Amino acid sequence: MKRNTFYSRFFAYAYDAVMRKADQKELAGRRKALISRLSGSILKVGVGTGANFSFYGQDAQVLGIEPSGPMLKRAKEKLPQKGSITLYQAGIEDPELDKLIPHASLDAVVCTLVLCTIPSLEAALDRFHRWLNPQELLIVLEHIRSKKETNGKLQDFIAPAWKAIGEGCHLNRRTDTVIKNNGFETVKEDYFKQLVQWYQGIFIKSDNLQTHQL
Ligand SMILES: C[S@@+](CC[C@H](N)C(=O)[O-])C[C@H]1O[C@@H](n2cnc3c(N)ncnc32)[C@H](O)[C@@H]1O
Numbered sequence: 001m002k003r004n005t006f007y008s009r010f011f012a013y014a015y016d017a018v019m020r021k022a023d024q025k026e027l028a029g030r031r032k033a034l035i036s037r038l039s040g041s042i043l044k045v046g047v048g049t050g051a052n053f054s055f056y057g058q059d060a061q062v063l064g065i066e067p068s069g070p071m072l073k074r075a076k077e078k079l080p081q082k083g084s085i086t087l088y089q090a091g092i093e094d095p096e097l098d099k100l101i102p103h104a105s106l107d108a109v110v111c112t113l114v115l116c117t118i119p120s121l122e123a124a125l126d127r128f129h130r131w132l133n134p135q136e137l138l139i140v141l142e143h144i145r146s147k148k149e150t151n152g153k154l155q156d157f158i159a160p161a162w163k164a165i166g167e168g169c170h171l172n173r174r175t176d177t178v179i180k181n182n183g184f185e186t187v188k189e190d191y192f193k194q195l196v197q198w199y200q201g202i203f204i205k206s207d208n209l210q211t212h213q214l
Pocket of ligand 1: 045046047048049050051052065066067068071090091092093112113114117118119
């Protein structure tokens with residue numbers, strides 16, 4: 001699904017300013033730590049304005065998909081002079097991606113601040129499972145529903161309004177649990193708090209954990 005509405009233009013315009021503080025305080029460091037060691041064929045889901053671009057190493061060949069035209073426009077402006085990042089306008093659910101990405105061809109799938117927004121997390125995980133090489137990694141940095149029930153319930157209450165303002169973002173998605181229940185094993189994970197509950201995880205397809213060396 002491609003998007004180019006008035007609100008998606010506003011969202012893209014405001015995105016970097018809204019995220020600046022959180023990125024400077026915590027998220028940029030985590031993005032860099034998760035991404036900079038990756039090499040080979042990488043899929044970035046929802047590149048947004050290109051917040052991760054500067055962290056990819058020289059050996060990374062990145063396909064960045066993004067359904068929002070205005071986001072993609074800003075991402076293009078941030079493309080680094082060196083390195084290999086190809087941008088493509090599509091959402092993760094778009095069937096045309098199966099023509100672009102062969103089975104077991106990816107060395108990493110990178111999801112930062114996007115699994116909260118895609119329509120079906122389970123369907124996306126199914127595709128990641130198909131596209132990833134057996135030994136390779138799913139990288140995740142996302143806000144999630146708090147494990148503390150009071151905070152979680154507050155997130156549930158705010159979620160509908162948040163979804164309307166945040167272009168479909170689910171404030172209360174249990175992304176960590178859904179990944180673990182859908183064919184992926186945790187290699188490394190970290191829960192941290194910054195206003196809401198955040199989660200960072202490195203996953204491998206189930207059945208490959210024992211043989212993987214980080
Ligand atoms: C909160 S922004 C995060 C942008 C970027 N990933 C980052 O780390 O800053 C979420 C992005 O996901 C994109 N998105 C929304 N639905 C999507 C989908 N179905 N498939 C892929 N990306 C999607 C949005 O257009 C937006 O650019």
